[in-house]
Amino acid sequence: MARKKxxxxxxxxxxxxIAAAREEMGGKDLPAYLLTNQMDYHYFTGxxxxxxxxxxxxxxxxxxxDGRFEEAIRQECPWVSxxxxxxxxxxxxxxxxxxTRLARxxxxxxxxxxxxxxALAKAAKPTRLVAAPPIVNRLRLCKxxxxxxxxxxxxxxxxxxxxxxxxxxxVGQTERQIAARLEYxxxxxxxxxxxxxxIVAEGPNAALPHAHPGExxxxxxxxxxxxxxxxxxxxxxxxTRMLFVGTIPPKIRKIYxxxxxxxQKAIAAVRPGVRGFDVDAVARAHIRKSGYGKYxxxxxxxxxxxxxxxxxxxxxxxxxDVLEPGHVVTxxxxxxxxxxxxxxxxxxxxxxxxxxxxxxxxxxxxxDAVIK
Numbered sequence: 001m002a003r004k005k006x007x008x009x010x011x012x013x014x015x016x017x018i019a020a021a022r023e024e025m026g027g028k029d030l031p032a033y034l035l036t037n038q039m040d041y042h043y044f045t046g047x048x049x050x051x052x053x054x055x056x057x058x059x060x061x062x063x064x065x066d067g068r069f070e071e072a073i074r075q076e077c078p079w080v081s082x083x084x085x086x087x088x089x090x091x092x093x094x095x096x097x098x099x100t101r102l103a104r105x106x107x108x109x110x111x112x113x114x115x116x117x118x119a120l121a122k123a124a125k126p127t128r129l130v131a132a133p134p135i136v137n138r139l140r141l142c143k144x145x146x147x148x149x150x151x152x153x154x155x156x157x158x159x160x161x162x163x164x165x166x167x168x169x170x171v172g173q174t175e176r177q178i179a180a181r182l183e184y185x186x187x188x189x190x191x192x193x194x195x196x197x198x199i200v201a202e203g204p205n206a207a208l209p210h211a212h213p214g215e216x217x218x219x220x221x222x223x224x225x226x227x228x229x230x231x232x233x234x235x236x237x238x239x240t241r242m243l244f245v246g247t248i249p250p251k252i253r254k255i256y257x258x259x260x261x262x263x264q265k266a267i268a269a270v271r272p273g274v275r276g277f278d279v280d281a282v283a284r285a286h287i288r289k290s291g292y293g294k295y296x297x298x299x300x301x302x303x304x305x306x307x308x309x310x311x312x313x314x315x316x317x318x319x320x321d322v323l324e325p326g327h328v329v330t331x332x333x334x335x336x337x338x339x340x341x342x343x344x345x346x347x348x349x350x351x352x353x354x355x356x357x358x359x360x361x362x363x364x365x366x367x368d369a370v371i372k
Contacts, residue, residue: 008079010045010061013146017044017139022058024135030106032057033132034093037111039306040136042234045077053089054080055096064092090116094123106132137311142326147235147305148350151328152359154191154232155348158239159362161185161230166243169371171220175200175213178226186230195229195236196308206342209298209334220245223252223341229308236308238330239360240346244370252343255292255335256366259343262286262333263364266300266314270349270356276301276314276321276329283333284316292335301330304348327351328359 010018021044025033033056035041041054045061049069055062063080065073073082085092097105105124109117109131121129143151165182179198186194201211202218206225218224222245229238242256266283280300287296299315302308305328312321314329323329332346347360363369 010077010079013144014044014046014077018056018061020139021056021135024133024138025056025106026058028133028135030130030133031104032097032100032102033106033135034108035136036089036108036116037136039234040108040111040140043136043140043306045080047077047080048072048234051089053093055093057100062096064089064096088119090119091123093120094125094127097124097127102127104128104130106130108132108136140305141303141311142324143305143328143350144326148328150233150235151237151305151348154195154230154235154237155239155359157186157189157191157232158195158228158230158237159360160189161191162226162228162239162241162362165226166371169218169224169243169245171218171222171245173218174215175202175205175211175224176215178218178224179213179228182226182228186228189230191230191232192234193231195231195238199225199227199240201225201342203341204339207336207338207340209336209342209344218245221247221249223249223343225342225344227344227346234306236304236306237348237360238304238308238332238346239348239362240332240334240344241362241364242343242345242366242369244366246370246372248366248370249341251337251340253366255337256343256345258287258290258292259333259335259345260364260366262290263331263345263347266331266333267347267349267356267358270323270329270331270351272323272325272351272353274323275319276312276323277316277319279314279323279331280316283331287333287335295335295337296333297336298334300333301346301349304328304330323351325351325353 035054052065179200200213224243227240262283301314303310334344336342
């Protein structure tokens with residue numbers, strides 16, 4: 001197991017993030033913090049490899065990885081100390097703990113399997129493992145200007161791809177073909193891939209909020225729900241729009257208006273100091289008063305960034321998440337009628353010091369959703 005010394009200093013972005021984490025660690029008397037969530041250690045180092053970990057201490061940033069990523073480390077984060085493991089991550093971390101005589105190690109229990117935690121506890125003895133406080137989660141909540149620029153790019157790619165897709169849709173195409181075309185159009189524009197498996201649901205399939213694209217074909221009069229996003233430089237966009245082929249089914253037209261108004265009301269409620277729970281309540285109340293309350297079963301939105309679903313929640317299930325400037329959330333109410341179809345409209349929204357800014361810009365006017 002060879003260790004390579006730090007050769008340079010981190011750039012300002014990573015240095016500031018590390019300093020902020022260390023300040024919180026000091027306040028909680030934590031001598032070391034183990035990052036095993038890939039997006040978390042990427043956030044602090046820029047390293048893109050998987051099956052690795054970062055040990056953060058008051059004086060060192062140690063990347064535990066393996067030979068597959070040696071060149072990537074040189075290119076992405078040559079300033080870290082590196083342990084090239086020949087064994088498991090748990091065994092390599094355990095040896096580090098023993099060598100540095102760590103009394104306690106904070107670990108991300110929500111990102112570890114029971115077996116991994118057990119193996120690490122055994123390998124690190126006598127170091128005591130403690131559940132890591134949500135230091136990293138809090139730091140990742142507020143997006144910096146540089147992060148917002150990347151998110152804007154991820155949104156632009158997704159929107160431009162959708163516009164290209166819209167021009168290509170024909171009667172007879174399957175949901176699966178449309179999803180594949182949309183993912184191709186995103187990658188053609190620079191995305192590393194879809195942010196999540198693209199949802200294309202025609203007709204009654206749209207009554208399933210997370211429908212899987214299948215062999216159902218587009219026909220004249222089809223109502224198609226499309227939920228998609230682009231992954232760009234590890235950040236994700238997330239949108240949902242409806243498309244109608246020729247005509248709009250009357251029942252879908254009716255619920256489209258309800259969903260759109262619910263979304264507009266919910267977006268208008270976004271501002272610092274407001275709970276995500278309360279934003280959700282605004283959308284939910286409008287849908288309920290319109291007579292469709294039992295057909296809206298999911299939360300109104302979620303945080304968005306390095307993960308497609310991250311804090312803060314905009315949901316009836318979570319009452320503690322409070323919006324702050326720099327948070328990016330989706331707002332995506334929906335109504336789903338079994339046997340008929342469904343409507344969801346989703347935009348990405350930045351919480352600003354005095355309110356909100358909608359980052360996505362595709363039209364939500366129902367007339368613009370008709371393919372003639």
